[in-house]
Amino acid sequence: MTDKKRRPVFSLLLAGLLVLMALALAACGDSEPRTADQASGSDTSEAATSDTGGESTTGELSASLDGAGATFPEPLYLEWIGEYTNTVQPGVSINYQGIGSGGGIEQFTQQTVDFGASDAPMKDEELQAAQEAWGAEIFHIPTVFGAVSLAYNLEGVDSLQLTPEVLAGIFLGEITNWNAPAIAAANEGTELPDQAIQVVHRSDSSGTTNIFTGYMAQISDTWDSQVGAGKTVEWPVGVGGQGNDGVAAVIQQQSGSIGYVELSYALESGLPVASLQNAAGNFIEPTLDSTAAAAEGVEFPADLRFSVSNSDSPQAYPIVGATWILVASSGYEPDAAAALRDFLTWSLTEGDALARDLNYAPVPQNLEDLALQKVDAITG
Amino acid sequence: MQSQAKPLGDIAGGIAPVPIENRKGVGRRADSLFSVVAALSGSLVLLILAFMVLSTTNTALPIFRAEGISFVTSSDWHPANGDYGILAFIYGTLVTSAIALVIAVPISLGIAIYLVEVAPRWIKGPITYLVDLLAAVPSVVYGLWGVFVLLPLFLQPAAELLSSVLGFIPIFAGPPSGLSYFGAGVVLAVMIVPIISALSREIIQTVPDDDRYAAYALGATRWEMIRGAVLPRGRAGIVGAVMLGLGRALGETIAVALLVGSATTINTSVVRPGYSMAAVIANQFQEASGDHIKALVAVGVVLFAITIIVNIGARLIVWRMAD
């Protein structure tokens, strides 16, 4: 063996020991395993680096914001963030993780993120917990309305109509085959195959689930008593998927399946969506217009926690929900507060076009005004 | 460190490595330093294992305390309400692994016996290489391939066939789904075939040729020779190989997460969706926080306990064989 062959062994050994020592030192620094509360991917980045200083809401902003929560509006939020941080305020960086509404509320309450996102308004006790944690008022900022569509994967069928009764029957496991008479009755002229129905639902804690099960509980007493409404429920039947994207992926993969996903996920992934009979008796396809119709002419409460499910409006799609960004009235670094205000204002006003592109309905003018009042009240 | 002294003397014993020139004792000191470093590196495995158990159990402790025995006897898993019962996941882990074994064991043994006893020399190499290739494929690639290729191509039709032919038996009752215990089990089977077949092959190779000749001399056909002479000799080792395959199946995460159907309830039918312990950790970790994370760590501790028992059992069997 020559000298050359010996050296790498030695240096390799040395390098490895150094890495190990570094690891060991790091371990000794804090070997006490902390509780998982301090978990979560996002570091506290409230202390943003700042060159501008002061508290201006115009001009160059510099801050980094972390948000987490609903996957329902995630495609839109990511586009908004991309557009805003690339073209409007390059000094601001925003990180959004779609982890589900339940997780969003929890992380926001634990202050591991600067803003949460949820498709279900916080419950009173959740609100109270968050207000205590932040030591501030918590605002619900409605950003857009979205439709929860029933996407399906059924060969040879590209239009499907469902009544509330049939929908409840399918998700309760009472209707198990696509050729069931109840489905056929609502779909005259459509050839429905003899194929088992595969229900797909969310497996994580989800605001989309809350909107969907909330509607189900409104239209079916059996559902109300047996399953109920919430971000997670005990599903009578079905395959689970992680997130809106996970559910859409499962529907895509599994023939004979039907599941509920936010409309843009269904359209983007090329899945057909069912028309649903609304409270006025019309079969309505989920579209931008039928989503917006559900939000028109609604009287909104002062805290902006509301529901527009199963609207009476004749052209409204029945399963429509708002989605909220959760922020605290104070408790931010001044730069972060300024960036948050600016980003939310921009989203609510300039962001409308992007929202429509992705089939989310922007909030109506009366609600936008109320929301902007809250946004303006965010302080450092 | 006491154990050092003896072996050192051992190896030197016959040769007596008395240094011709004693470089002022540097060699000696370097020697003992080196042996200590080596021993420490060896012991590191034990330290890491111990630290693993301590750290995870410590984090999971509040959940074990709060849930008590119902953590493993209840199947209520509702993180939003603080209910953590993992029976459905334990059940899913066991069922998917059992399905994998039912499929993989006959196939693996078939391959192993074929390669050692039957195959012509020229075909052994290529087959061995191709089967070993299966072991090199990362599990996430299995998962991707499983949901986009195997699901429509085989899993869904097979699940439908099973439930239409055998649906009267509760474990095959419909409505059938390809994303199910069955679907995950099939992909797991593909993943553990190379493990079980490679180990079984090595064990069958160790059966002495004399045993084979003896069986042939008695007029046995080849299959009779295999059944009468080879398999009984290798039985313990093959059981060990199967258990190692089982250990892998129990802990496999990503492929199962993508194929098991993510339903948090217990389904008696194998063609219905379910969950497994490893899959629930991988799927829910990113959205979890607070107690939910601790509960996932607790799931991991139970999974570790189950796999470690299977593994220790398997290793003891294999080791006894080797000695």
Next chain:
Amino acid sequence: MNLEINSSRPSARRLWTNRVATAGMAVAVALALIPVGLILYYITKNGLAAMSWGFLTEPTPFTFRRPGGGFLNGLIGTAIMVALATAASVPLGILAAIYLEEYGKRGWLAQLVRFFSDVMTGVPSVFVGLFVYTAFVLPFGFGAIMGAGALAIIMLPIVIRSAEEMLKLVPLELKHASFALGASKSQTVLRVVLPSALPGITTGVLLAVARAAGETAPLILTALGSLKVTTALIGEPISALPLLIFDGARNPFAAGQERAWAGALELLALVLIFTLLARIVAARSKISR
């Protein structure tokens, strides 16, 4: 099994059983080869369809639905973490193997280490991830070092056991010659035994690297994943090829799925290259099995 010694020719029934059993084995081989073919075919076909220069050199776009971009963020993350894990686990694994083979021998500690190294190869990788998460990520946050730590723990027992096997094969005469020349034990081990076992050890290391590069579950819990290209070792989540493929397999957007296939091809190619290298090294080294 009771064999009769009455005739030199087995009965027709027994011959038939023999044929059926042989056919059964052939079927078993075929059943195992079908997935091999299906995997290679589809990964290559779908992967090539989505593969491009841009895929190899650009990071993932900020939403999965956007077309274009690639897995550069994952490739860099995988490279960093696997390299760190190798740098940590290989020297330690080799030292441990030297201890087992040259010092510990059949002593109780050596046997214990040997046994638990074997057991450790069977510890679910997701559990290794949970361990690193509870012990290191909770206090220090997600990052490349954390992912590398988990991968190193997965690699360590593989390196130890394969290195020990190779050290065993070093001829005793070589050591004796070294001692006879007045070399000390550590000199003998480091300058004679180790270099001559190096090709075999390299094989084991390459296989361990291939295994680590494909691991997904432990990285979810330690590296977390990121759409940004980063080379930070600590304090910032980092991506890896398997993480991006996993995300792609769970998303409904055509662009995201295409990237996942291309990523799978990239990863499989990397893993197979390492596996192949391992075989070549093994075949060329004289003392390998």
